[in-house]
Amino acid sequence: MEAEGYCDTRLGLGLGGENHEPWPQKKKEKPAVRLDLSFTLCPKNDAMDMDHHDKAEGICFKSEEDEEYGIKRHDDSIDSNIDGSGRKKLRLTKEQSSLLEESFRRHTTLNPAQKHSLAEQLNLKPRQVEVWFQNRRARTKLKQTEVDCEFLKKCCESLSNENRRLKKELQQLRSQKTGRSSPLHTQLAKEGTITVCCSSCKGKFHD
């Protein structure tokens, strides 16, 4: 994907217009100032080198010591990881993860200013912060879906139990009142089941 700040060929200088915005101001939250003059006519086959550069800027790859201490690494071993044989997986340090989590608790989406600020703070690329938030939202949603699913299962189970109980009750009533018939009994006999929600589910779908 796009490697922000390195391969972007948009010049950040308006030609002859002091009011000219260097970047398309699509969103109101867009930072007012952006001094990015990068003009790397980066050919496609240089993408690896560019990525390589980014990764050397404070992104770490997991190692035994990272795992244990959450140390941010800037070593040369990163260089040797990028050999064109495929991408290497970034592992966020504990500090980075906890700061991202903390930020996510405050707001689950970021405006561009927040994203850039957080990226700077974490020594990550804004794109990486964005991806982390996307994945985090997806994880949250998945978790919520699981919770909802569990609740529906329990509700279904409860309804089934209630249905069984009511059927049994109906059967008993029928056997007690053999020979006598009322409109209600006739109706119940026709339907065979009662579709009134049980007390345990009542109100759960309508807050």
Added chain:
DNA sequence: TTTCTCGTCCTCTTTACCTCA
């Protein structure tokens, strides 16, 4: 008003890495 571009989001998928049997 319509069309185009851009940025962001969501969803699904791929990939690297980790853990555990």
Added chain:
DNA sequence: AGTGAGGTAAAGAGGACGAGA
């Protein structure tokens, strides 16, 4: 110690959508 399966998380890909020009 080596290995394969399964899980997890970062990142890629692509489509949808809204806003601005």
